[in-house]
Amino acid sequence: MTRALRVYVNGESRELSGPTSLAELITKLDLPAARIAVELNRTVLRRNDWNTTMLQDDDRIEIVHFVGGGSI
């Protein structure tokens, strides 16, 4: 019996139906894997660790990319 998980991605609550790796979450969100970076509970995760990092209930995930900007 798999238990559903609740995680927070960029501040938004998301329900996951069962054990999910970070790499699977990124695929599920349909995000391009190139030139993004991920922070899990305020710690940056190396790309190589995305596959082996299993998400836990209440995890806080930040996924960032780059946008145009000079300052502010």
Next chain:
Amino acid sequence: MNIAGREFTSRLIIGTGKYRSYEEMRAAHSASGAEMVTVAVRRVPLDRSSESFLDYLDPALQILPNTAGCYSAEDAVRTARLAREALQTDLVKLEVIGDQTTLFPDNEQTLEAARVLVKEGFVVLPYFNDDLIMAKKLLDAGCAAIMPLAAPIGSGLGVQNPANLRIMREQLPDATIIVDAGVGTASDAAVAMELGADAVLMNTAIAEAQDAAKMATAMKLAIQAGRLAYLAGRMPKRLYASASSPLQGAIK
């Protein structure tokens, strides 16, 4: 100009925000001759597929991620770490803002973040108030260059405190000084360079010009002119006239 072992021919660094289109941005970048552009780090939108903004940049450009939008040392450090992981670059333009109306930097938080980032191996280029003592502290902390403001970000007011920049140049002859923020038009950039800045970083002055590419060209030339004038060494200012022609031999 050398920043942490990287050699740059152009002394103009430009931003990537506020352009009306990607085409306009690319044309301005190309016209400016800049070799380095700065980009911001933001949350990926989850509700729509987002194309990678970086794909619109000339791949030859060195990307300088910034911590724009951060209001604490902690957030700036987190943002810098994320940028490094995504881009595999140690360069970071460190910005910790202290106030929403002026967007003036929080020098105390900036210094705190700089110390952490230098320890972690980042090449830190901090934006800060044009203050000599702060400049010294940032350099002591190991920053690769320092980025004093000319005027508030996006204000276009030009160099508001030329004396501070001159003092910084004279007292810190070996520092790489990049004037960041507040330039409005070509003469402002030339003034910054004439005061001895090694480079100027700007965004709005180009992006909000009616013809961004033309202004980018103007900025390129102004920075070259200003640099040359600084190296040439200007004549002293005098209150009274000093004739250029010999006084003897004029008809009477």
